[in-house]
Amino acid sequence: MTLYVNLAELLSARIEQGLYRPGDRLPSVRALSVEHGVSLSTVQQAYRLLEDNGLAAPRPKSGYFVPTDRSLPALPAVSRPAQRPVEISQWEQVIELIRSVPSKDVVQLGRGMPDVDSPTLKPLLRSLAQLSRRQDMPGLYYDTISGTLALREQIARLMLDSGCSLGPADLVVTTGCHEALSTSIRAVCQPGDIVAVDSPSFHGAMQTLKGLGMKALEIPTDPLTGISLEALELALEQWPIKLIQITPSCNNPLGYIMPEARKKALLTLAQRFDVAILEDDVYGDLAYTYPRPRTIKSFDEDGRVLLCSSFSKTLAPGLRIGWVAPGRYLERVLHMKYISTGCTATQPQLAIADFIEAGHYQPHLRRMRSQYQRSRDQMSDWVTRYFPPGTRASRPQGGFMLWIELPESFDTLRLNRALLGQGVQIAVGSIFSASGKYRNCLRMNFAARPTAEIEAAVRKVGETAIRLLAEAASDG
Amino acid sequence: MTLYVNLAELLSARIEQGLYRPGDRLPSVRALSVEHGVSLSTVQQAYRLLEDNGLAAPRPKSGYFVPTDRSLPALPAVSRPAQRPVEISQWEQVIELIRSVPSKDVVQLGRGMPDVDSPTLKPLLRSLAQLSRRQDMPGLYYDTISGTLALREQIARLMLDSGCSLGPADLVVTTGCHEALSTSIRAVCQPGDIVAVDSPSFHGAMQTLKGLGMKALEIPTDPLTGISLEALELALEQWPIKLIQITPSCNNPLGYIMPEARKKALLTLAQRFDVAILEDDVYGDLAYTYPRPRTIKSFDEDGRVLLCSSFSKTLAPGLRIGWVAPGRYLERVLHMKYISTGCTATQPQLAIADFIEAGHYQPHLRRMRSQYQRSRDQMSDWVTRYFPPGTRASRPQGGFMLWIELPESFDTLRLNRALLGQGVQIAVGSIFSASGKYRNCLRMNFAARPTAEIEAAVRKVGETAIRLLAEAASDG
Numbered sequence: 026m027t028l029y030v031n032l033a034e035l036l037s038a039r040i041e042q043g044l045y046r047p048g049d050r051l052p053s054v055r056a057l058s059v060e061h062g063v064s065l066s067t068v069q070q071a072y073r074l075l076e077d078n079g080l081a082a083p084r085p086k087s088g089y090f091v092p093t094d095r096s097l098p099a100l101p102a103v104s105r106p107a108q109r110p111v112e113i114s115q116w117e118q119v120i121e122l123i124r125s126v127p128s129k130d131v132v133q134l135g136r137g138m139p140d141v142d143s144p145t146l147k148p149l150l151r152s153l154a155q156l157s158r159r160q161d162m163p164g165l166y167y168d169t170i171s172g173t174l175a176l177r178e179q180i181a182r183l184m185l186d187s188g189c190s191l192g193p194a195d196l197v198v199t200t201g202c203h204e205a206l207s208t209s210i211r212a213v214c215q216p217g218d219i220v221a222v223d224s225p226s227f228h229g230a231m232q233t234l235k236g237l238g239m240k241a242l243e244i245p246t247d248p249l250t251g252i253s254l255e256a257l258e259l260a261l262e263q264w265p266i267k268l269i270q271i272t273p274s275c276n277n278p279l280g281y282i283m284p285e286a287r288k289k290a291l292l293t294l295a296q297r298f299d300v301a302i303l304e305d306d307v308y309g310d311l312a313y314t315y316p317r318p319r320t321i322k323s324f325d326e327d328g329r330v331l332l333c334s335s336f337s338k339t340l341a342p343g344l345r346i347g348w349v350a351p352g353r354y355l356e357r358v359l360h361m362k363y364i365s366t367g368c369t370a371t372q373p374q375l376a377i378a379d380f381i382e383a384g385h386y387q388p389h390l391r392r393m394r395s396q397y398q399r400s401r402d403q404m405s406d407w408v409t410r411y412f413p414p415g416t417r418a419s420r421p422q423g424g425f426m427l428w429i430e431l432p433e434s435f436d437t438l439r440l441n442r443a444l445l446g447q448g449v450q451i452a453v454g455s456i457f458s459a460s461g462k463y464r465n466c467l468r469m470n471f472a473a474r475p476t477a478e479i480e481a482a483v484r485k486v487g488e489t490a491i492r493l494l495a496e497a498a499s500d501g
Numbered sequence: 502m503t504l505y506v507n508l509a510e511l512l513s514a515r516i517e518q519g520l521y522r523p524g525d526r527l528p529s530v531r532a533l534s535v536e537h538g539v540s541l542s543t544v545q546q547a548y549r550l551l552e553d554n555g556l557a558a559p560r561p562k563s564g565y566f567v568p569t570d571r572s573l574p575a576l577p578a579v580s581r582p583a584q585r586p587v588e589i590s591q592w593e594q595v596i597e598l599i600r601s602v603p604s605k606d607v608v609q610l611g612r613g614m615p616d617v618d619s620p621t622l623k624p625l626l627r628s629l630a631q632l633s634r635r636q637d638m639p640g641l642y643y644d645t646i647s648g649t650l651a652l653r654e655q656i657a658r659l660m661l662d663s664g665c666s667l668g669p670a671d672l673v674v675t676t677g678c679h680e681a682l683s684t685s686i687r688a689v690c691q692p693g694d695i696v697a698v699d700s701p702s703f704h705g706a707m708q709t710l711k712g713l714g715m716k717a718l719e720i721p722t723d724p725l726t727g728i729s730l731e732a733l734e735l736a737l738e739q740w741p742i743k744l745i746q747i748t749p750s751c752n753n754p755l756g757y758i759m760p761e762a763r764k765k766a767l768l769t770l771a772q773r774f775d776v777a778i779l780e781d782d783v784y785g786d787l788a789y790t791y792p793r794p795r796t797i798k799s800f801d802e803d804g805r806v807l808l809c810s811s812f813s814k815t816l817a818p819g820l821r822i823g824w825v826a827p828g829r830y831l832e833r834v835l836h837m838k839y840i841s842t843g844c845t846a847t848q849p850q851l852a853i854a855d856f857i858e859a860g861h862y863q864p865h866l867r868r869m870r871s872q873y874q875r876s877r878d879q880m881s882d883w884v885t886r887y888f889p890p891g892t893r894a895s896r897p898q899g900g901f902m903l904w905i906e907l908p909e910s911f912d913t914l915r916l917n918r919a920l921l922g923q924g925v926q927i928a929v930g931s932i933f934s935a936s937g938k939y940r941n942c943l944r945m946n947f948a949a950r951p952t953a954e955i956e957a958a959v960r961k962v963g964e965t966a967i968r969l970l971a972e973a974a975s976d977g
Binding site: 116119120123124125126127136138141146150151153154155157158162163164165166167168169170171200201202203204206207211215216229232233235236237238340341342343344345359360361363364365366367368369370371372373 | 592595596599600601602603612614617622626627629630631633634638639640641642643644645646647676677678679680682683687691692705708709711712713714816817818819820821835836837839840841842843844845846847848849
């Protein structure tokens with residue numbers, strides 16, 4: 026089922042290794058079909074995946090070439106986390122990141138903040154202001170436990186784009202995606218349970234597992250196609266895993282979109298071992314390709330997928346409006362939501378419902394998607410230009426996060442400390458691992474429109490890294 | 502230390518039993534001092550407590566009399582819950598209550614909704630609207646984990662009124678009091694732990710214990726003076742209690758204010774057995790007397806009290822802004838808050854900070870306090886007039902909830918079902934007990950200004966109760 030993915034991985038490895046260089050013609054579809062004993066359409070699918078990832082460009086009637094327009098940093102290798110359940114650490118690093126107060130003096134490349142400066146958000150602010158002037162003051166009343174019906178109706182409509190046919194009754198509005206994640210995890214797991222996660226993985230989800238007393242089992246993950254199904258299958262055979270928690274569409278921090286066939290295969294695996302899946306789709310609507318990728322939830326027939334999302338990345342995080350489609354865990358999620366916040370604030374729910382109903386959501390998304398894609402290209406160029414030779418970087422297919430891998434001995438905690446004095450903040454790699462791996466990695470936000478100030482900040486990151494590497498070399 | 506409380510209880514029992522009737526002169530201070538071998542000031546303190554509870558009225562130079570202006574229903578007896586730790590039930594009844602959507606066709610006497618119709622709230626709505634029009638759009642950004650500094654500064658100032666000298670760094674803003682409660686409980690307890698609670702007790706706190714896998718140990722509670730310290734001491738000797746969770750000021754559902762001496766004694770007990778106290782103060786600012794009662798937290802010297810509160814009862818619940826002063830549990834509460842909602846919505850925090858800073862909070866409180874006190878008297882009169890003979894009722898000293906006790910065999914679940922068809926909803930008593938006690942009790946909200954419509958609704962409750970009692974008698 027994943028023949029084309031294997032072929033794409035093989036070709037991308039050859040490109041990374043320099044076997045094919047920028048401008049080179051890649052093997053023809055026919056030649057590859059013969060060489061690997063696969064069908065023509067499989068080769069074509071593989072090329073489309075490479076194209077999506079910026080590794081191949083078609084030229085009419087001439088086949089595929091390695092793009093010349095920019096030389097991209099090589100991709101990070103497939104991750105190799107410790108393959109046993111671990112207690113989660115790294116809270117100290119996480120709180121250092123989230124405690125930082127936004128300031129004009131610091132360029133914050135570390136946090137998961139979208140660009141909220143777009144004029145396409147204006148109607149949302151207008152709605153919020155109007156709601157405060159309404160005679161019936163809806164914003165002052167308790168909402169119902171499931172969330173405002175008007176918003177759940179709009180979310181159900183949006184979810185059709187990812188292949189999900191759900192009704193408002195299948196949804197629970199939450200206070201941001203954080204509440205969606207924590208209520209979902211508590212709905213499925215007990216303290217001590219083992220949860221399989223992609224790796225690197227969103228630090229918020231990891232700290233939730235920690236706070237609830239669960240153990241994380243990090244699974245090797247490919248920076249183009251996501252969690253390794255082979256490694257996951259082995260883990261499911263070996264450990265009593267209760268839940269698989271992943272971000273398959275526009276992954277945070279790696280930016281990949283797991284191919285549809287692999288999403289289906291993952292679901293089949295979960296069915297075979299009878300485990301639940303927590304699918305974090307918070308960046309899913311920000312895929313650069315249209316239509317947006319399907320969710321695993323859209324293939325779910327027995328309600329084992331809990332889909333968690335929010336408007337924090339697509340609209341604005343300060344509103345704290347998320348949701349969960351909890352499948353068979355609905356009643357339990359409701360209880361967990363009740364004890365977590367009682368209900369979610371009413372006014373932002375109504376404002377977002379207005380915004381979507383009036384047709385403002387899709388134009389806003391279109392604008393943000395193309396802005397983020399352009400910013401990604403710009404950020405990748407800067408990394409190529411300013412970072413140490415040998416730096417590897419992800420090739421995001423959506424969202425606004427870049428994952429960067431420096432030489433193995435490098436320590437980004439030291440880098441971050443050196444940068445804070447220079448007015449730049451990054452997210453250190455170790456918070457994306459349960460056991461503090463990825464110390465040589467960092468995540469940078471490219472949501473804002475590129476400016477000279479941001480370029481200067483990225484340059485500082487790169488040059489500081491070069492300096493620290495040189496110091497380490499002279500020490501050694 | 503609680504001599505005056507004992508004396509007040511004795512006198513109130515004599516009044517309840519009809520030994521002194523409305524208009525009767527009560528024994529003189531000197532006579533009681535001799536009779537009970539206590540100081541004059543102890544008797545005076547006892548009379549002040551009776552006065553606060555509407556059981557005694559001073560006449561200049563003539564001593565104390567039983568008030569004649571209205572005949573109050575008798576007080577409920579001291580509760581007698583099962584004195585062993587139990588798994589908590591009643592979720593089905595709770596969700597029935599909180600799922601109910603506000604509707605013009607139903608008079609909702611069941612929910613903990615304040616009156617948000619007061620003109621004194623207008624500046625808050627203006628603030629919310631203005632924030633949406635600000636160029637820098639603060640409402641769209643992530644807040645820091647502890648909450649907006651401007652709001653924490655204002656909360657710290659407000660808390661001086663309850664005797665607490667804390668700084669902004671001692672406070673964590675939460676998404677409603679629910680999040681304050683659940684983060685606090687999780688900061689102190691592990692699943693399986695035993696938590697001592699007053700009884701009857703707020704259903705939200707009880708369901709939080711249930712959802713987090715803790716057991717509740719209900720302690721007998723006096724409807725005038727709160728949790729029985731004697732019973733609590735016995736329980737602390739007998740069981741490995743981790744946390745005492747109470748609502749000592751303007752208790753929900755009973756409305757009492759625990760006398761200051763008893764608050765201090767409770768803290769001493771907690772110190773002796775080295776357990777933490779979760780003090781729910783969400784109705785504390787709505788005490789009818791001014792200055793408002795001191796909190797247990799205000800006497801706390803070793804950081805063992807976690808004070809939880811919110812603006813849901815004083816301003817409006819739809820804003821979902823609460824806070825916790827977690828004492829020595831600060832770091833752990835921060836982690837629990839991070840995994841619960843990440844951070845709290847920014848805009849309502851800023852709006853409330855504006856509202857308090859501009860001096861609107863205290864005038865609003867004054868207005869609400871006196872409105873609620875008048876509504877309490879009206880509601881008590883209606884209960885006397887329309888409810889079955891022998892009905893007992895609490896005598897709230899703050900807040901806007903009345904607790905009503907019907908004959909022991911009565912079932913308020915049946916009453917609620919009969920009422921829903923008539924457009925009235927109440928909160929059934931069983932949700933205020935871990936084990937479903939208080940089936941013969943109900944809680945009614947008197948926040949709204951009394952109207953003919955509300956009188957008709959209360960009358961329906963009373964008459965339906967009379968009808969059900971008559972049916973039961975004829976069945977038997």
